[in-house]
Amino acid sequence: MNKKEIMKSMECAATLFVCSALFFVGGCSRPENVKAEKANPTFLQLAKNRFSVRYYANTPVEQEKIDAILEAARVAPTAKNLQPFHIYVLKSQEALAKINKLSRCAYGAPVVFVVCYDRSKAWTSPFDGNDNSGVMDSSIVGTHMMLEAFEQGLGSCWVKFFNPKEVAAAFDIPGNLTPSFLLDVGYPQKGVAPSKMHSDKRDIKDFVTYR
Ligand SMILES: Cc1cc2nc3c(=O)[nH]c(=O)nc-3n(C[C@H](O)[C@H](O)[C@H](O)COP(=O)(O)O)c2cc1C
Secondary structure: OOHHHHHHHHHHHHHHHHHHHHHHHHHOOHHHHHHHHHHOOOHHHHHHHOOEOOOEOOOOOOHHHHHHHHHHHHOOOOHHHOOOEEEEEEOOHHHHHHHHHHOOOOOOOOEEEEEEEEOOOOOEOOOOOOOEOHHHHHHHHHHHHHHHHHHOOOEEEEEOOOOHHHHHHHOOOOOOEEEEEEEEEEOEOOOOOOOHHHHOOOOHHHHOOOO
């Protein structure tokens, strides 16, 4: 090997060393990736971590967050894409006082969504007579909203404990709309934890039958 060849092979070795070092440093950036994973949980992590919140802080909910929740409602699938739902957003002091009188499960949340379905627009199955898709459609809408609220760092509680007729009358909800459920939303009070019911779930084998 002459001097030129020696220099050339040293150059190659140096390049190889730098490349390996860069690769190693890249490979060591895992803690950041882990953080990113935590910031962007998988759907199952999100579904498992969400829980019903029944104690709310006084902090108001930002309009952008309400908008994001409504956007999640907007894109929900519905039978034949008929989108037979209407949502009342209760956030004024007057409306909140009313809903807290009508349901003990509004829990003083700063925002309560009244999710309604429109019986005159919902899809009617030709197979089971009068049954329409309103409850299903509005429930999928509500599930989107509930999970988006959690994604936004908010707590929520799905509420069925109210008289739909009383709620419709209190908020001038027209006759074609049925209040399907309430969704309480707000920042959870500090230290709020899931109730025992949250983790009391059946095993998959207890509710699945393969044929
Ligand atoms: C259709 C439906 C109706 C519900 N109604 C009420 C209600 O009226 N009041 C209440 O406090 N929670 C209500 N919940 C919340 C459930 O009690 C709660 O989701 C369940 O116990 C599981 O707990 P987790 O949401 O913390 O996982 C309702 C939930 C659903 C899906």
